Amino acid sequence: MNDDSRFLTLTPEEWTAVALSLEVALKSILFSLPIAILVGWLLGRRRFFGKSVVDAFVHLPFVLPPVVTGYVLLLLFGVKGPVGSLLNDWFGFRFAFTTAGATLATAVMTFPLMVRAIRLSAGAVDRGLEDAARTLGAGPLDRFFSITLPLMIPGIAAAAMTAFAAALGEFGAVITFAASIPGETQTLPLAIYGALQVPGGEETAARLSIVSFILALTALFASERIAHRTHVLQG
Amino acid sequence: MIRIDIARQLGAFRLAAAFEVQARGATVVFGASGAGKSCLLAAIAGLVKPDSGQIEIAGETLFDSARAIDVAAEARRVGFVFQEARLFPHMSVRANLEYGSKRRKEHKAAVRFDDVVALLGIAGLMERRPRTLSGGEKQRVAIGRALLSNPRLLLLDEPLASLDDPRKAEILPFLERLRDEIGIPMLYVTHSMDEVARIADHLVLLDQGKVVAAGSPGELSGRLDLPLLIDRPDVGAILLGQVAAQDEARGVTRVAVGATEFLLSHIDLPPTHPVRLRVLARDVAIATQRPEGLSVQNVLSCRLTALVDRPNGRCLLQLDLGGASLLALLTADSARRLHLQAGQDVFALVKSVASSALV
Numbered sequence A: 001m002n003d004d005s006r007f008l009t010l011t012p013e014e015w016t017a018v019a020l021s022l023e024v025a026l027k028s029i030l031f032s033l034p035i036a037i038l039v040g041w042l043l044g045r046r047r048f049f050g051k052s053v054v055d056a057f058v059h060l061p062f063v064l065p066p067v068v069t070g071y072v073l074l075l076l077f078g079v080k081g082p083v084g085s086l087l088n089d090w091f092g093f094r095f096a097f098t099t100a101g102a103t104l105a106t107a108v109m110t111f112p113l114m115v116r117a118i119r120l121s122a123g124a125v126d127r128g129l130e131d132a133a134r135t136l137g138a139g140p141l142d143r144f145f146s147i148t149l150p151l152m153i154p155g156i157a158a159a160a161m162t163a164f165a166a167a168l169g170e171f172g173a174v175i176t177f178a179a180s181i182p183g184e185t186q187t188l189p190l191a192i193y194g195a196l197q198v199p200g201g202e203e204t205a206a207r208l209s210i211v212s213f214i215l216a217l218t219a220l221f222a223s224e225r226i227a228h229r230t231h232v233l234q235g
Numbered sequence B: 001m002i003r004i005d006i007a008r009q010l011g012a013f014r015l016a017a018a019f020e021v022q023a024r025g026a027t028v029v030f031g032a033s034g035a036g037k038s039c040l041l042a043a044i045a046g047l048v049k050p051d052s053g054q055i056e057i058a059g060e061t062l063f064d065s066a067r068a069i070d071v072a073a074e075a076r077r078v079g080f081v082f083q084e085a086r087l088f089p090h091m092s093v094r095a096n097l098e099y100g101s102k103r104r105k106e107h108k109a110a111v112r113f114d115d116v117v118a119l120l121g122i123a124g125l126m127e128r129r130p131r132t133l134s135g136g137e138k139q140r141v142a143i144g145r146a147l148l149s150n151p152r153l154l155l156l157d158e159p160l161a162s163l164d165d166p167r168k169a170e171i172l173p174f175l176e177r178l179r180d181e182i183g184i185p186m187l188y189v190t191h192s193m194d195e196v197a198r199i200a201d202h203l204v205l206l207d208q209g210k211v212v213a214a215g216s217p218g219e220l221s222g223r224l225d226l227p228l229l230i231d232r233p234d235v236g237a238i239l240l241g242q243v244a245a246q247d248e249a250r251g252v253t254r255v256a257v258g259a260t261e262f263l264l265s266h267i268d269l270p271p272t273h274p275v276r277l278r279v280l281a282r283d284v285a286i287a288t289q290r291p292e293g294l295s296v297q298n299v300l301s302c303r304l305t306a307l308v309d310r311p312n313g314r315c316l317l318q319l320d321l322g323g324a325s326l327l328a329l330l331t332a333d334s335a336r337r338l339h340l341q342a343g344q345d346v347f348a349l350v351k352s353v354a355s356s357a358l359v
Helices: A003-008 A012-045 A051-063 A066-077 A082-091 A099-124 A127-135 A140-167 A172-178 A188-197 A202-234 B037-045 B093-103 B113-120 B135-147 B165-181 B193-199 B217-221 B332-337
Strands: B002-010 B013-021 B026-030 B052-057 B060-064 B078-081 B153-157 B186-190 B202-207 B210-215 B236-247 B252-257 B260-265 B274-280 B284-287 B298-310 B314-320 B325-331 B345-350 B354-357
Touching (some): A012 A099, A012 A140, A012 A202, A051 A066, A051 A099, A066 A099, A127 A140, A140 A202, B002 B037, B013 B037, B026 B037, B093 B113, B113 B135, B113 B165, B135 B153, B165 B193, B186 B193, B193 B236, B202 B217, B210 B217, B217 B236, B217 B325, B236 B260, B298 B325, B314 B332, B325 B332
Parallel strands (some): B013 B210
Antiparallel strands (some): B002 B052, B052 B060, B236 B325, B274 B354, B284 B345, B298 B314
């Protein structure tokens, strides 16, 4: 093996970070997508009391320093926090310093990104089509699942892929809430940061940075493709 | 019966429409843009809630503000054909057609899928996506989709308005067959007199949110007191007649209207078959004595029953054909020159007649 190929080969520890990043990103999207669709639809299509408050609240993680978001999560979901202590007492389930915690922090951080895109796609659905469905006998839920949701799919898919790309890079909230535990909460950016803190870690940092770069680009391209394909499919 | 009596305020505009029509055949609601026609249909369908009033179809109350009845649009069984077809873009033509029928399975279908597809000529489009259809094809599929949802009333909101003339000509025969072959009553909104002439069994005139007249197209189109009908370049009478005889030698068809007969270019229909005629007032000239040596085929003896002055030195005449009314538009100067007066017997020279067959 020459030096070049060794540089391009990931160590088992680095692989763990990559795999964990993908797992955390994927789970966080799956977990928050249904909620993001509901909230995006509510904000894009309905008028209700306190809408601007909900809107601002949803966007908080977008504008707050990520460290603050992580700290708030720690206060709420930490073992001594009001939610965290209940979960711990009743189910023995802990968010803080676990993979689930990294996933939660990532989900909270990418949530506004998804809601923004889904909200736009919900607002763009032609209400005339929903009226047509009404006259054909479709009730509210039926209309949502047979007309509104399918027509939102391009926006939802693009939102999910963009959020996935962003999720791979979540740093501040994750390290604050879940810390940097290899194999547990140490995702790619945390591993890169960690590597840079020790002497001789530059090579690891560079390799993982290249991986990050490739993953992010792939996700963005995929998001473009999905949006394009579904647009074509739906005319 | 279909009974409508609703009021709705929309900013400065007020819709206050009340009328009653038979729950069969085609009722055309005619009015200019902004007369409240679309709002009226949306209220009947349940897409818009009136401020007050009642809506009743064949004995069932769909809306009654006094009794707090407001049946949801999805439960009204009122089909709606929109101006822009509004097909679901993510479904095939077949899935669009089946969307309504799948959701109203409990009701026995009044029409069969294959019959509707054949009637509308859309059998070859089944697996296509709406975006690949022409405007006329889209509208036919939209009509089929509404029909197949088992409606007890079909609402059509200017279904031809967004189409060009060739496409209109393509759809109109389907609408006529729909009226004549399928027993679902239609409420058809338009601002086109052509469509009124070809489709209307009953006519409701809507002007600035109010019903100004309702009745048969023949009766209303022969009146001189309805600005909505006579303030148009294509003012004219709609006549309901029937085939009296075929004159094979001359290649013409005799059509009986009231006490008189029209000669038309051959139409291939058996005797006694109903025929609609439309005679524009500007295509009718008047003679006080029977003229000789004319190329005009239809010279009808009739009585001048009324005349009114019109702008631009014109004069509009109402002529009684013995049970049917014809209109003639002359210059006021001609009317003076001929000393035309109500009650006088005259001859109407009809230069052109448009006809369409009724089943």
